[in-house]
Amino acid sequence: IQLTQSPSSLSASVGDRVTITCRASQGISSYLVWYQQKPGKAPKLLIYAASTLQSGVPSRFSGSGSGTDFTLTISSLQPEDFATYYCQQINSYPITFGQGTRLDI
Amino acid sequence: EVQLLESGGGLVQPGGSLRLSCAASGFTFRSHSLAWVRQAPGKGLEWVSSISSSGDYTYYTDSVKGRLTISRDNSKNTLYLQMSSLGAEDTAIYYCAKGSSPDIIRGSGLGAWGQGTTVTVSS
Numbered sequence: 001i002q003l004t005q006s007p008s009s010l011s012a013s014v015g016d017r018v019t020i021t022c023r024a025s026q027g028i029s030s031y032l033v034w035y036q037q038k039p040g041k042a043p044k045l046l047i048y049a050a051s052t053l054q055s056g057v058p059s060r061f062s063g064s065g066s067g068t069d070f071t072l073t074i075s076s077l078q079p080e081d082f083a084t085y086y087c088q089q090i091n092s093y094p095i096t097f098g099q100g101t102r103l104d105i
Numbered sequence: 106e107v108q109l110l111e112s113g114g115g116l117v118q119p120g121g122s123l124r125l126s127c128a129a130s131g132f133t134f135r136s137h138s139l140a141w142v143r144q145a146p147g148k149g150l151e152w153v154s155s156i157s158s159s160g161d162y163t164y165y166t167d168s169v170k171g172r173l174t175i176s177r178d179n180s181k182n183t184l185y186l187q188m189s190s191l192g193a194e195d196t197a198i199y200y201c202a203k204g205s206s207p208d209i210i211r212g213s214g215l216g217a218w219g220q221g222t223t224v225t226v227s228s
Contacts, residue, residue: 033214042218
């Protein structure tokens with residue numbers, strides 16, 4: 001299952017609302033996960049089951065979608081949110097990631 | 106606090122072998138699936154392999170089948186990745202990650218990651 005994220009990169013400002021999309025090449029129900037990765041660091045799980053916020057993740061992050069189309073929304077960008085975001089499908093093996101979306105200031 | 110600590114990376118010649126380890130603490134190791142995910146320099150994340158909580162089921166991405174072997178020792182709280190016939194395409198940071206029980210598929214994602222260990226394949 002291929003995952004295509006858009007855009008590949010995005011420039012935004014503190015306080016902006018940002019949406020990243022992830023499209024699956026076939027239906028994956030709601031088995032879609034979002035991660036955040038900062039330079040030189042390991043990825044961090046943000047959202048699983050398409051819309052369930054991981055414990056400790058700020059509520060400005062939200063996810064939606066099912067089937068083949070998914071979105072990650074950051075309601076009001078904070079300085080610490082500038083990072084690369086990846087979607088991942090865990091509906092079936094082989095597990096796949098999207099190519100990533102780099103979010104810059 | 107969940108901790109995953111990878112070790113065993115380094116410089117290896119093409120065709121060589123390496124064994125990565127991931128020592129885990131802070132959770133019930135035997136109850137969780139585990140995975141190896143790699144990231145080539147400047148590239149995105151690539152799932153490499155997973156193992157079920159019991160160790161009975163293992164899965165691999167096509168490009169590593171027959172060359173990489175995942176295993177776990179639930180008595181030592183340690184995950185392993187035996188790597189052989191390495192090529193330049195295997196150069197990457199290798200992360201171990203904690204999944205759901207009993208498998209990653211249809212679970213709640215990879216909720217904890219190690220800091221990674223770097224594997225460089227070069228002559």
